[in-house]
Amino acid sequence: MALIKEPSAPHSTSTLVLYKWDELLSDALLGFLAMVTLFLAITPFIFTLSKDVEATINFVENLILVTFLAEYLLSLLLAPDKKKFVLSFWRILDAFIILIGFMSLLPAVGDQFKHALSLRLLRFIRIALFSAKIRSVITTDVTSISTQDAPQGPVEAVNFTSGNATVVTWETIISCLKNHDEDWLFAGNIQPNNLNEVADILKVPHSSLSRLLFESQFPRIERMDKYTTLFVWLPSVSGNGKHHIPMISRDGILLVGSDHNILVLARKNITLTTDIMLQSKEVVDQLPLLPCFTWAFLKTVIHRYTEIIDLLEKALLKIDAQQKSISDKEFLDSTFKLRSELTRVRSNVKHLSQAIRQLSEKPISIKGFAKPPRTLFTILFNDADSLYDSVDDLLNNLSALVDLRLNISSFQMNKVMRLLAILTTLTLIPAITGGMLGMNLLDNPWPLTLAEVSFCVAAGMSFSLYIFAIKGWFR
Template identity: 25%
Template sequence: MQGLRSSGEKGRKAAARDLVYRILSDGLMIFLGLVMAPIVILPLLFALPEPVIEFFNLADTLIIAIFVIEYFLKLGLAENRVSHFLDRWHLLDLVIITLPALEVLPVAGSTLARSSPALRLLRVVRVAAAGGRSVERRIEPEVTALEPAPPPFSTMRIRGMAGGTGDVLDLTSEEAKRYLESAPAGVWLDFSGVSRPDFPILAELLGVPAVYFESRLMRPSHPGITSAGATRLIFVQEPEQISRVRKGAPVPGVTKIGLIVVNRGETIATVAKARDHFFEQVQAGLGANALPGVPLHSRVLYGALDRINENYAAILVELEAELLRLEGTPSNEMPKNFLDSVFHLKRISSALASSLFHEREVTTVLARSISVSGSWAGQKSIFDALASETDYLHETAGNIQEGLLTLIDVHINTVSYEMNRAMRVIAVLSALVLIPTLVGQMLGMNTLDVPFSLYLWQVTVWTVIAMLGVGWIFYKIGWLR
């Protein structure tokens, strides 16, 4: 996914694309596709009067023109024009706008438009294509970013490392079992691409109930840590930026990739539904961190949690930058989709704050569980630092969330203030216009028997004086400032 803050050119293109999708909406194209059917078919079935046929031809041409405009505008503003063009429904759109041109192609000194059988066939095909397009617009989901269903067969990959030597072995489940029994102290097994058929195998290898993997990897859950005898079970989630398409424009979002860490003594296992996602990064971090004397299981656990914190920090940096940009934008230059954009950012920050709250609990418990005595008491300090960093990230996410809420309040208050000012101006103008209106109504009455002389200039002067007096009152009470 690209950054939350796109360039000006991409922003203008996204705004234009959103405008086109709102004006030439799916509902409008469904309606036009349905209207096209009687316009094209009725003249083929019945002998209609000439004025009616001319009207139908004009309406048919207008509908086709709208289809042409929609097709080329959406193709020109698409993020990936090739994928947009090759989409099966967009190819159907191309058929709809191409068939009318074939009706007037010269064939053997005549045209298809004058050839009744060919004309009927082409127009029936065109109506069928438009009908299929309408059905597609009704049943095709706007966002097709659904997570693929887990395969019914095993796709698990097992890799092992012993003693932190850097030698990585690809293992089968039977080899992994023998590896755990015969390997020296300090073993790391990584299970990636895990699906439901693998849960009984994992339960047997790691001594953890299969239902635990089901509840953490296949169902919505939050980070947590628990102990079962000498085994410590840790579930954490790595955030990953994604982009979904909504009304033709990319909408930022965050998904979470779950990781289970099973730690028993100096043996550690990492289990993830994602294939080959954690192992390489954590393995590279083992050498980069260069923690001499730290046991392998502590380095793996620290490397996994540190990587997750780095991803959280990267997303929060972009959120902060976008928040600062919105805060620095004058109120009169706010984009039209301001509230929609802030809403999506707030949803992302809320999800991050919730995950970091539980992540902080995990790192805090880990830091407290390490004794200050031992062969390498310094490992407590790195987990203390990790807990402090997670706590800081949680506070940062909370601050961003509060900043977005404040931004929404300021925007709403600014709009309300401007609306109140406009209503006051309207009230003042109405009061000023009311004075000459009342005077005009009085002059329309019979004034022959009034006991004083009345001239037009006097009426004008007194009207102006009254209007100035009312205007002065409104000015003093602050309605004109």
């Protein structure tokens, strides 16, 4: 059995191009095309059309049909689970609509069947009912690996007991747990039935492990009499979005420690072997086996968060440097996404630091953990706490940057409003004068000529402009 696979590399250029096209074929565009199809389908029943106009309408309908087909194929290529995508009810309906539409174009199909083109209007119903479906640029939600995806494939495991990373089978993991040996074990791609086996051996409630591994939303530690559990998120970067904002995915990992061994369970195939071995060399002479690799594991998680925070900081600096060249919409969109990532990372780091603090200060039912305080874990807690402060500072800097942009936009808006006020005031003078004098000056009870009225109006407007100028409204 090979070692657990390395984290997936960032998306290739061709994949990013597909994402761009998929972003272009958004629900808003498809809804508009569906409305066009709706009106084109009704047109022949209202107007008497020439053959040229009918040919043009048929061409537009066929072009829209091709667009729907392109969107379907593009979504299929980018779908993480293609079988689930194809078997989805709405996608089956989409495929049926597209198929009927193309069948109606065949020469062998009768005229009465060509009216099946109207079935494509079901797409309009689908768009109307599901317009709230989240479909961002695939740079955040679709391209990010879902934290709730079910694992696929066999379990891949590593035993660190000998001081070296040895690839083993799941059966070996179970054997080590039953023998009550002092082992530090790591297993990826865990499924519910694997959790049940572990729960039976450790005499832990099945629902407890399943809840911690598959339902936890933030890092947490639970200390029991005979075992201790620690759930953490392992962040990774799956690519870059707009303005170099990293797309961050999270993988859930559950550490289950007892009085004789520690078993680390991951939802997916995650390679941490090299990192854990590298970090363990720093404390191998200072800690027993189980605390040593536990410290190395947590140090690896903190190191990952450090890398993520560095990337987020670079993204913030990038936005700050480019804010003059991007529109308000792009600026707010990118800062919103960056704020979302920073907020999530800050929450994760905060809970992680609290869990590590308990490892350093509280009694732990794991063999090799001496009485608190545990100095090395205290240092680890300080590192995590420092990361939290760093993320918090980045959020404050981002808020200041957004406030500055909003203030600038508000100032520009004030300039526009002042200009509108000036124009309104200037136009009021001739409007009021004309209203008072009427349409004509002849036969009126005052001896005024058009030139004289025009002069008075121009003088009033000039004085008004002068007043606005000395007030500084043109600055």
